[in-house]
Amino acid sequence: MNGKRILLVIGGGIAAYKSCELIRLIRKAGGAVSCVLTDGGAQFVTPMTLAALSEEQVYTSLWDLKNEAEMGHIQLSREADLIVVCPATADLMAKMAAGIADDLATTLLLATDTPVMAVPAMNVRMWEHAATRRNVERLREDGVIVLHPDEGPMACGEYGEGRLPEPEAVFGEIEHLLDSNGAAQARPLAGKHAVVTAGPTHEPIDPVRYIANRSSGQQGYAIAGALARLGADVTLVSGPVSLETPRGVKRVDIETALEMEAAVDEALPADVAILVAAVADWRAESSPRKIKKGEAGGTPQLDLIENPDILAGLSRSDKRPGLLIGFAAETDKVVGYAKAKLDRKGCDWIVANDVSGPKGQSVMGGSENSVHVITADGVESWAQMPKRDVARKLAERIADALA
The missing domain is CATH 3.40.50.10300 (CoaB-like)
Structure with missing residues (x-):
């Protein structure tokens, strides 16, 4: 991970707390992390926590005048070797699939040509819903790397698929996706x-x-x-x-x-x-x-x-x-x-x-x-x-x- 930069988009869900450990693992391996925190994600983790772990500025708003004077949301994505959306909520993936750009996270995701990996986390019924299945299929057809969630007990008290994978597993996928030059590897079997x-x-x-x-x-x-x-x-x-x-x-x-x-x-x-x-x-x-x-x-x-x-x-x-x-x-x-x-x-x-x-x-x-x-x-x-x-x-x- 030496010299490689990850742009981490943190969606709004209880699993957002796991993003803190993911940042630590990337930094420990020699990588750099820039964080984009959605409004929903800010309900679970704070910008100060993420800034302390990443040792970089945390981005929260599309209307930051200083950064947007230089089209900062586009520059953010271009500086990254890989964009990781973790957790990727049902709402966030639906917006990504539909091409909606109504905040900093969705705008940079729509404006980027950098490879994107989404790590879903949601209630089992939301994960199994036909709308979510359609959105996941569309994202994969568009070239987004959508991981499969874990199965297990959830914060809502239900059990099933939809749990965010453990940070070590997500970090392992990031390592697999990045080659020695820091470029994301191709996903030629997407949709198969x-x-x-x-x-x-x-x-x-x-x-x-x-x-x-x-x-x-x-x-x-x-x-x-x-x-x-x-x-x-x-x-x-x-x-x-x-x-x-x-x-x-x-x-x-x-x-x-x-x-x-x-x-x-x-x-x-x-x-x-x-x-x-x-x-x-x-x-x-x-x-x-x-x-x-x-x-x-x-x-x-x-x-x-x-x-x-x-x-x-x-x-x-x-x-x-x-x-x-x-x-x-x-x-x-x-x-x-x-x-x-x-x-x-x-x-x-x-x-x-x-x-x-x-x-x-x-x-x-x-x-x-x-x-x-x-x-x-x-x-x-x-x-x-x-x-x-x-x-x-x-x-x-x-x-x-x-x-």
Whole structure:
């Protein structure tokens, strides 16, 4: 953040107090912060507090004669590398979407060509209202980076989506958006919907046993996060894992292959689907009670039933995404099997990796991966790298393809 300047617009909501901690984090990382405080925001935090934390003048009025003699509201936005609206209330986002300019904050937001990030905070019913959804969609179409709010208890006593993300999370998004030169990174997937599956499935044998695999879900979660950072609206259909949901991603938890198939179908339509999950190939007829040793006169017989092929089914669906990507975990003949899978499944790309032996143990559950991207045009092999880097590279490739 050294040498980078953030223009922080503080809207009117109880979450405005979190802007103080956000200023501290930016300053601690070497960045500079100029604050624009709306009338509503001033009901919750004071200009003196913000000035003390930022060590800069706080701007509150469009009619400051000294500054406006020099068109100060335009200069404010031009000096910034990124404008952050935090909290972005329903009212403030509605004005931004409609192009209303009736105070300092909305005027500079309308007059700027600097990248803008909005961090929503409001009551759950306001967030879910059709008008707010329309405004968010319009803002994203206009190039505004709108983060997804957190879910949890609210000051009004209700529970749901609409909480302002914690300052550390907002600061992390700011860091992701700014490159080493201080310029905001592009959001090429803005307005696109991506569906990602991740993790294993658990196919119950009885109430205490199940069929599963060693998938940790790390690669799928990293891909979902990378797509969201490029602006996509991401639905993550996740098997049972112990991972935090990536920022800006909608997560749907499932357990079985049948549940995953239904959740993927429910999430459609989508511009791109990336099926990373290691879905169990078979399931058993589950016993309603624990199977006891010796009851069957020896080892119990499990009659296995083939699970649905979600990737192949999606390729034949009338709701097929424009870009359909599957994953293949192989122990031998990795590229050969992946090419055959590409033809058999009817998808556009297959991302294959070698999970054999000691190397496989580091892939399934580990933090690194080495993949081959197979398309109709050929094979592209990537060197081993952290899974987050595989995710970033794949997300950028997807953005290029959709463009």
